[in-house]
Amino acid sequence: xxxxxxxxxxxxxxxxxxxxxxxxxxxxxxxxxxxxxxxxxxxxxxxxxxxxxxxxxxxxxxxxxxxxxxxxxxxxxxxxxxxxxxxxxxxxxxxxxxxxxxxxxxxxxxxxxxxxxxxxxxxxxxxxxxxxxxxxxxxxxxxxxxxxxxxxxxxxxxxxxxxxxxxxxxxxxxxxxxxxxxxxxxxxxxxxxxxxxxxxxxxxxxxxxxxxxxxxxxxxxxxxxxxxxxxxxxxxxxxxxxxxxxxxxxxxxxxxxxxxxxxxxxxxxxxxxxxxxxxxxxxxxxxxxxxxxxxxxxxxxxxxxxxxxxxxxxxxxxxxxxxxxxxxxxxxxxxxxxxxxxxxx
Amino acid sequence: xxxxxxxxxxxxxxxxxxxxxxxxxxxxxxxxxxxxxxxxxxxxxxxxxxxxxxxxxxxxxxxxxxxxxxxxxxxxxxxxxxxxxxxxxxxxxxxxxxxxxxxxxxxxxxxxxxxxxxxxxxxxxxxxxxxxxxxxxxxxxxxxxxxxxxxxxxxxxxxxxxxxxxxxxxxxxxxxxxxxxxxxxxxxxxxxxxxxxxxxxxxxxxxxxxxxxxxxxxxxxxxxxxxxxxxxxxxxxxxxxxxxxxxxxxxxxxxxxxxxxxxxxxxxxxxxxxxxxxxxxxxxxxxxxxxxxxx
Numbered sequence: 002x003x004x005x006x007x008x009x010x011x012x013x014x015x016x017x018x019x020x021x022x023x024x025x026x027x028x029x030x031x032x033x034x035x036x037x038x039x040x041x042x043x044x045x046x047x048x049x050x051x052x053x054x055x056x057x058x059x060x061x062x063x064x065x066x067x068x069x070x071x072x073x074x075x076x077x078x079x080x081x082x083x084x085x086x087x088x089x090x091x092x093x094x095x096x097x098x099x100x101x102x103x104x105x106x107x108x109x110x111x112x113x114x115x116x117x118x119x120x121x122x123x124x125x126x127x128x129x130x131x132x133x134x135x136x137x138x139x140x141x142x143x144x145x146x147x148x149x150x151x152x153x154x155x156x157x158x159x160x161x162x163x164x165x166x167x168x169x170x171x172x173x174x175x176x177x178x179x180x181x182x183x184x185x186x187x188x189x190x191x192x193x194x195x196x197x198x199x200x201x202x203x204x205x206x207x208x209x210x211x212x213x214x215x216x217x218x219x220x221x222x223x224x225x226x227x228x229x230x231x232x233x234x235x236x237x238x239x240x241x242x243x244x245x246x247x248x249x250x251x252x253x254x255x256x257x258x259x260x261x262x263x264x265x266x267x268x269x270x271x272x273x274x275x276x277x278x279x280x281x282x283x284x285x286x287x288x289x290x291x292x293x294x295x296x297x298x299x300x301x302x303x304x305x306x307x308x309x310x311x312x313x314x315x316x317x318x319x320x321x322x323x324x325x326x327x328x329x330x331x332x333x334x335x336x337x338x339x340x341x342x343x344x345x346x
Numbered sequence: 347x348x349x350x351x352x353x354x355x356x357x358x359x360x361x362x363x364x365x366x367x368x369x370x371x372x373x374x375x376x377x378x379x380x381x382x383x384x385x386x387x388x389x390x391x392x393x394x395x396x397x398x399x400x401x402x403x404x405x406x407x408x409x410x411x412x413x414x415x416x417x418x419x420x421x422x423x424x425x426x427x428x429x430x431x432x433x434x435x436x437x438x439x440x441x442x443x444x445x446x447x448x449x450x451x452x453x454x455x456x457x458x459x460x461x462x463x464x465x466x467x468x469x470x471x472x473x474x475x476x477x478x479x480x481x482x483x484x485x486x487x488x489x490x491x492x493x494x495x496x497x498x499x500x501x502x503x504x505x506x507x508x509x510x511x512x513x514x515x516x517x518x519x520x521x522x523x524x525x526x527x528x529x530x531x532x533x534x535x536x537x538x539x540x541x542x543x544x545x546x547x548x549x550x551x552x553x554x555x556x557x558x559x560x561x562x563x564x565x566x567x568x569x570x571x572x573x574x575x576x577x578x579x580x581x582x583x584x585x586x587x588x589x590x591x592x593x594x595x596x597x598x599x600x601x602x603x604x605x606x607x608x609x610x611x612x613x614x615x616x617x618x619x620x621x622x623x624x625x626x627x628x629x630x631x632x633x634x635x636x637x638x639x640x641x
Contacts, residue, residue: 019394112585164497165481167585179481309606312584319587 004244008056008233010047014135014305016233017048022055023234028245029054034253040269043300044229056231057252058269060260062187063225063298064117064207065288066090071201072181076100081182083218083295085208087122087151090182094159097181107159109171109180112318115311116226116301117186118171123148124224125210130302136343140314141336148210149332153325163322187267187289194281204288206295218295225292228301229269305346310339388613399610406614415598416615420622422503423594427571429507430514435563437511438518443552445519446526456523460516467513471580474509478581494588496581502588509577514570518563525559526552554639561638565630572623575600595619 008016016022029035037045040058048056068081078093085093094107101107110118120130128145131138139145160166166174175183176196184207185193193202209223232251234244250256257270264280267289278287304310314335321331351359388406390399410416445456462470477484478495486492495505529552537547553560575596582589582597595615603612 015394019397021395161481162494163585164494164587167583167587168475168480168494168497169482174481177482306607312601312605315585316589319585319589323587 002235002237004238004240005232005234005247007059007230008048009230010228010301010303011307011311013047013056013231014050014303014307017050017053017055018305021236023236023238023241023244024053024055025057025234025245025248026052026054028249029057032249034249039254039271040252041227041229041271041298043227043298044231044269047229047300047303048231048233056233057248059230059232059251060266060269061227061229061274062267063227063289063292063296064121064184064186065225065286065292066182066205066207067175067185067193067202068182068205069175069178069180069198069201070203071198072097072105072178076105076181078181080203081205081208083206083291085205087125087208087210090208091151091155091159094155094182098159105178106161106174106180108155108182109160109166109174110184111163111166111171112315112322114171114184115314116228117189118184119149119152120226120302121184121207121224121299122152122210124226124297124299125207125212125222126151127212127221131304131339131343135304135346138310138336138339138343140332140339146329146332149321149328153321153328156322157325163319166322167319187286190281190286190289194284194286199284202284204284204286206288206291209296221297223292223296224299225296226301227298231269304343306342310335310342313338313342384613385617387610388617390610392608392610394607396609402610406611407618410611410614410618416595416618418590419593419595419598419615420619422592423572423574423619425503426507426510426574426592426594427568429504430510430571430574431564431567433507434511434514434518434567435560438515438522438563439553439556439560441515442519442522442526443548446523456520459519462513462515463517463520467576468580470513471509471577474512475581478505497586497588499588499591502582502586502592506577506581506592509581510571510574513577514567518567521563522556522559525556529555557638558640561630561634565627568626568630569623572619572626 002021008022029037035057037054037057041061044058044061045054048054048058066081070080073080073093076097078096081090081093090108097105097107115130123130123139123145126144126148128142128148129139130145156163161174161179169177171180171183172185172189172192174180176193176198178198193199196202207223207225209218211218212222213219232248234241234248238244252269254270254273257268257273258276260266261268261274261277262280264277267274267277274290278285278290317331317335317338321328387399389401389403391402391405392399441459445452445459475496476482480486480492480494480497483495485495493501496502533551533555534547537551542550572594573596574594578592578594578597579600582592596619599612599615599619601612602615603609606612
């Protein structure tokens with residue numbers, strides 16, 4: 002194991018429970034540069050077990066909507082903006098799909114596009130994927146099911162066949178002009194920034210779901226799943242002090258700002274990402290920051306063995322993607338299997 | 347009484363060990379140790395990071411054999427083998443006979459047919475994946491169709507089988523050409539004089555005399571086909587709707603052992619596959635005595 006490395010929410014709990022990570026509490030309390038209150042709570046929380054802190058946030062990401070202006074112009078559909086609800090999104094996507102006659106579609110996501118796709122809709126509807134204590138699945142929650150029913154409508158009316166999405170990936174279908182919209186995480190901006198047709202691409206915040214029907218996006222109605230890596234050190238390192246000083250250096254405000262400045266990624270330090278959009282000259286990607294100011298951050302669902310139920314979730318949903326009438330059954334099945342897995346963690 | 351070794355003999359024996367040591371060490375560390383370890387793990391509920399393995403006896407075997415996943419993947423494995431082995435052997439045999447004659451451009455053809463064998467299997471899989479692509483693939487472009495060659499559960503297993511045949515054809519052919527060159531010319535000359543047709547000669551002389559080579563190829567290809575992994579892993583994405591009708595045993599093992607980190611449960615799949623292959627090999631060895639003609 003190296004002395005210093007990145008941790009990810011998918012596996013953090015497994016590493017922490019097996020005592021493989023260096024406990025950082027004492028270092029943090031003595032540090033002049035690091036105060037955990039300055040970092041995104043959700044990301045800090047991913048790397049906590051009980052009172053122990055095992056990593057300091059390196060970065061964070063959000064999700065936004067990318068659309069192809071040329072396709073919207075061609076079919077005379079208004080561009081997405083912050084007033085869009087998911088219903089407006091559906092109508093626009095359907096209009097494009099209907100007019101596209103099998104060669105152009107409104108939207109596409111595959112079963113595995115969870116963080117950058119359907120998980121956001123689930124939380125917008127007030128549903129959840131996993132309970133806060135990581136003990137139970139929310140996939141059979143009534144609100145989750147409502148969101149998944151809506152997703153079924155999107156799949157049936159606005160997307161190419163699932164086999165096409167699976168073989169090509171939703172990002173490729175978008176960059177090659179088959180779909181008019183894609184939801185993407187900030188970690189993927191460069192794919193679209195450097196794409197051949199990037200002059201046609203523009204970003205908007207994700208649509209919201211008007212739970213209370215008051216016509217505006219209230220907290221919890223425009224969610225973006227967010228995740229972030231953490232800088233961690235090995236419990237068995239020979240040089241814990243040196244390891245910490247490197248972590249401290251990476252995570253202090255000055256270098257977090259530099260990380261965003263250089264366009265590497267948005268920072269784990271709150272407020273240090275303001276210069277991030279300027280790294281993408283000629284493309285306005287401020288929607289990713291707007292998702293934080295106008296939306297609600299929801300930390301990426303995870304548990305000790307995230308990958309196990311995440312993979313199972315995707316495999317089970319393949320059937321529902323191909324026959325949306327089975328969506329509810331698939332979700333109930335996922336909930337049961339996920340609960341069984343979580344009970345064994 | 348055991349004779350003591352002379353000093354020279356001792357030195358010679360020592361050097362003998364010295365020279366085989368690299369291979370021995372390689373086999374012990376890279377093959378033997380993992381085999382023993384895999385067998386052991388299949389009796390364990392394995393812990394994270396290889397720590398805290400607890401012995402659970404036959405529990406993994408009971409779980410694997412009572413679930414449907416093993417049987418489905420085993421069925422898929424045989425579906426793959428049923429395409430790959432017969433077709434790759436028969437086509438290679440015909441090609442070998444033609445390319446063993448005197449003809450213009452013989453070595454060019456031999457090279458062309460052998461080329462897939464030189465390419466990395468992963469690269470081969472990626473190229474075919476793009477040929478088969480439903481949206482942009484060359485096949486659908488040529489036929490003007492929109493067939494899901496690798497995502498329609500009804501045909502995906504055949505598409506995968508075709509890649510398998512294509513990849514191994516040249517290798518089988520080269521082995522068969524080697525076998526053909528061992529056959530003395532006298533037999534065919536005598537048959538010519540007796541007025542036997544080329545077809546008759548093929549079935550009555552070439553095939554029987556080539557049967558040791560054919561048998562060797564069939565046996566190694568059956569074992570190889572049952573261990574199929576890279577094609578499925580590279581071509582079939584986890585969200586592919588046809589995956590469950592194509593996924594063979596080894597990719598399922600990989601998923602459990604390395605994606606889910608459940609090494610004990612995964613190990614059980616490959617140990618069961620090992621037993622099946624051993625059993626088939628014994629059967630084939632018995633069949634050898636019956637069907638193979640040694641000069």
